[in-house]
Amino acid sequence: MESFAYVRAGSLAEAAEAFAAHPGARYLGGGTNLVDLMKLGVERPTALVDVTRLPLDRVTELPDGSLRIGALVRNSDLAAHPRVRAGWPALSQALLAGASGQLRNAATTGGNLLQRTRCPYFQDVSKPCNKRRPGSGCGALDGVHRDHAVLGHSEQCIATHPSDMAVALAALDAEVELYGTAGVRRVAAADFHRLPGAHPERDTVIDPGELVTAVVLPAASAGVPSAYRKARDRASYAFALASVAAVLEVADGVVARVGLAFGALAHRPWRARAAEEALRGGAPTRAAFEGAVDLELAAARPLRDNAYKLPLARNLAVDVLSRLVPAEEDA
Incomplete structure (x- = not known):
């Protein structure tokens, strides 16, 4: 049993402060991927900062016609949302293609974006994996790699990203909203995840301590x-x-x-x-x-x-x- 601290954040500022106070902390939303990785020993957080009580569970139409999706909106709710189904059907279809109904009821928008690769070498702590332990090698290169990358891979890592939702967001020109100690910023969904290069341990462009707060679907792609x-x-x-x-x-x-x-x-x-x-x-x-x-x-x-x-x-x-x-x- 690995011990860790637990903090239930009451605000975005409190979440960011708690994260900064515990080096090695992880944010906890639906937990459908993080908890599995903790059980496997892949993730060993020093603290879990629970963000499930934050007001990030709403879908809001903005004045310009874009749609702001809170990071805690459940995948099942988002897939069934009338505005999403009518205006951005690829997103609804992608969500329904992922996981099971039970998991979609628990998984969140932010967590879906942040889920980690399902490469078996990453998930098995007895195997070499540069993503899990930089410098240890990539077991998949000469091992079992039927499911692995054909584009943008490097000698360091050939893993693929598992999200269906993220693929739809990239095609739809969505943006990811991030909150950190420096404030709020937006990143194009297509640029949110990184190619492995020499640092496959870094999945995204998130700065240390930043929290995904929303995804924004642009008005320009609504109804297309x-x-x-x-x-x-x-x-x-x-x-x-x-x-x-x-x-x-x-x-x-x-x-x-x-x-x-x-x-x-x-x-x-x-x-x-x-x-x-x-x-x-x-x-x-x-x-x-x-x-x-x-x-x-x-x-x-x-x-x-x-x-x-x-x-x-x-x-x-x-x-x-x-x-x-x-x-x-x-x-």
Whole structure:
């Protein structure tokens, strides 16, 4: 049994102060990932700062038409929210594709963003893992890596990020709101998670002590056709082998707006900037989609056992984009 302190925060300032007072502390929300990692011995926090009593459990429409989602909004509530389902359907679809109903009832928006990789070498403290223990090596490189990264990985780490929700947020141009001792700041969801580089132990761009307080969905993407699709080993309750979130607006026969992000291919949700640039301003044809996705995936570096992810992701992306084309354009 590992001992740790426990603090129930009554305000954001109190949470930040408690975190700073306990080096090695962790914030506790739904706990669906953190508690599991504590049981495995991967996480050994000196203190848990309980933020579940903070007023961060509401979905609020802002004056500019954007939607602010509190960090403690439960995944099941967010997936079922009428404004989300109507305005940003890819987010609702991504949430419903993740975990089980019981876990969605407990998991929070902030916790979903902050969940850690499900790489078995990370979760097994007897195995080398640079993410868990920097400098110990990456057991997956020469080991079992069927589920691992094909884009953006390094010699230090080939793990993938497990969130479905984060992939949709990246494609939708959402922002993540952070609170810390220096105040409030926002970070683009597509830039919130890091590639491993030489420091795979750092999952996100969060500064020490900062707390995720909300996610903001922009008004600009509200009502624009969007969708999320996920390929997995079984029909439910499985992490993605590859996934795609897409946003596509067609006007006057050309692509006026496009957002495309891949999941399970990299250390973070992979925003497909090259593919988007290739599609923008052109006709929304299947051939155009295929060419754009091929351009994006040309940067991939598949490993011994996961090259199958490339045609899988390609077919998913082309299918999702094709289904978003208005019927009159597809005739």
